[in-house]
Amino acid sequence: MRLQARLAATKEPAMLETIEIDDPRAARPFTVPRQRRILLSLIPQARSLSELSRLTDTPLNLLHHHVARFLRLGLVTMARQQPRAGAPIKYYRANARSFVVPAELMASSPGAGMAGQLREQLDRSLSQAVTGFVFTHDDQGPRMRPRRDPELRARAAELWLDLRLSDADAELFSRELSGLLHRFEARAQPSQPRYIVHAAFAPVAGETRSSRKRTG
Known part of the structure; x- marks a missing residue:
């Protein structure tokens, strides 16, 4: 039972193939290079904030802000938590393998x-x-x-x-x-x-x- 509970805790939610963006607020991260790089780096696999910080050269405090916004917009999800002494390590992953953003929602190229x-x-x-x-x-x-x-x-x-x-x-x-x-x-x-x-x-x-x- 304990092993089953551990496996259930590490199982990641299903990933969609494509998400069609219909909200200008959700479209904005795709026009900002740093935000876009952070978001797209979460497509191949779930990553912790410290790993994502190293990969994208983004300070952790700024990364917290962006990922929290992506969560609210439904662009990413918390895929799993890794237990450790103190607070668990959270792993985040994009909600889809690709995002389609209509041109009219893009404030800039x-x-x-x-x-x-x-x-x-x-x-x-x-x-x-x-x-x-x-x-x-x-x-x-x-x-x-x-x-x-x-x-x-x-x-x-x-x-x-x-x-x-x-x-x-x-x-x-x-x-x-x-x-x-x-x-x-x-x-x-x-x-x-x-x-x-x-x-x-x-x-x-x-x-x-x-x-x-x-x-x-």
């Missing part, structure tokens, strides 16, 4: 917060290694490249291009860029330094096919 964080980290890293910028133009279009201090090892990079691509080349570029990111994602180890990587490209608004074909 999910990438907006990370873009700001990336810009801040880029400026900080590049200011230490970059001595200036070189602006020029070649047969393909305008160019900008940083001039680096050769004595300093670069730990950050920023690349900009003004490209002319056919629809087929744009699709190929997208696939190859995605493949490159996935290859390095597969090499990542938890003990290695964390980097923010943002790869993006878009057609220039207002340019039509006919305007691109015109010369002179």
